[in-house]
Amino acid sequence: MSALVTGDAVVLGLRPARLPSRALALVIDLAVVWAAYILVSLVMLFATASLDAAAQAATTVALFVLVLVGGPIAVETLSHGRSLGKLACGLRVVRDDGGPIRFRHALVRGAMGVIEILLTFGVVACIASLVSERGRRIGDVFAGTLVVRERVSSGWAAAVPPPPPWLVGRFAGLDLSRVPDGLWLAVRQYLMRMRQLDPQVSWTMAVRLAEDMAASTGTPLPDGVPPAAYLAGVVGERQARDARRAFGAGRAAGGTVPAVAPPGFVGLGPGPVWGSGAGPRPTPDPAAVFPSAGLPAPGGAAGPAGSGETGVEVANSAESRVRSTGFAPPA
DSSP: OOEETTTSSOOOEEOOOOHHHHHHHHHHHHHHHHEEEEEEHHHHHTTTSSSOOHHHHHHHHHHHIIIIIIIIHHHHHTTTSSHHHHHHTTTEEEEETSOOOOOOHHHHHHHHHHIIIIIITTHHHHHHHHTTOOOOHHHHHHEEEEEEEEOOOOGGGGOOOOOOOOGGTTTOOOOOSSSOOOHHHHHHHHHHHHGOOHHHHHHHHHHEEEEEEEHHTTTTOOTTTHHHHHHHHHHHHHHHHHHHOOOOOOOOOGGGSSOOOOOOTTTSSOOOOOTTTSSSSOOOOOOHHHHTTTTOOOTTOSSSSSSOOOOOHHHHHHHHHIIIIIIIIIO
């Protein structure tokens, strides 16, 4: 894992591509480029057969520069760092801060690639990649770029954590149609990896994503809700809507998100949505929100029969379980 720091002082965890995957991508790219170069050279050979030797030499040099050097530069610039070989191997060229590359980055990489790849048959690039901690060749060092893995093995995949029970259904009135796909992807990736991040960094990223989500939905952030819990609640609402569209209005995917409000849970019906500005903030009934935890009704009643726990002890236990999910703000 490579710790890249963005301009906003947010740490990004990216997996740098190592020599085997980069070598395979380079072989694919070179095969395509050389095939195109040979094909264009044959066409130009017949087209310039009547020219003198000097004109043919100039044409050969121009083809070398345009096809073998300019071609990869143009492809990396237009595809934002994904050539055909990198696309096949699940790699991408990014800046040191994790952002997409521009023409100047691709130009420096391509110019240095002529020396360390074409003229030395890749020996210099291999040595530099082996020596570098993040597997960078000389062109990456001068251009300020890094080749990272976009596709990660399924063994690293993690499920999006469900929202806290007291937020289920609270965002039923949000307009999610204007939320861009890129923001959904960023929120999902954050929720899957927030427990692996530094607490302060996780909190900063959650605040930024929550503000972007609120701006997209046109509804202000609810007071008193941690930003990570807010994001999980919005993602859970979208999943519930997708499940209702796929399985019918009366069902939810896997039964994890209730389609009907449980008895005693204020704010899950057609009433005002928390954060919409309509009406006071609803307060859930703990006994309805945590039925499996055996929370008592408000007033400090005793816990489940035979448990020997008081209502305060059960409530503190449930609160600790909710905070252990990672949705509480850092100390």
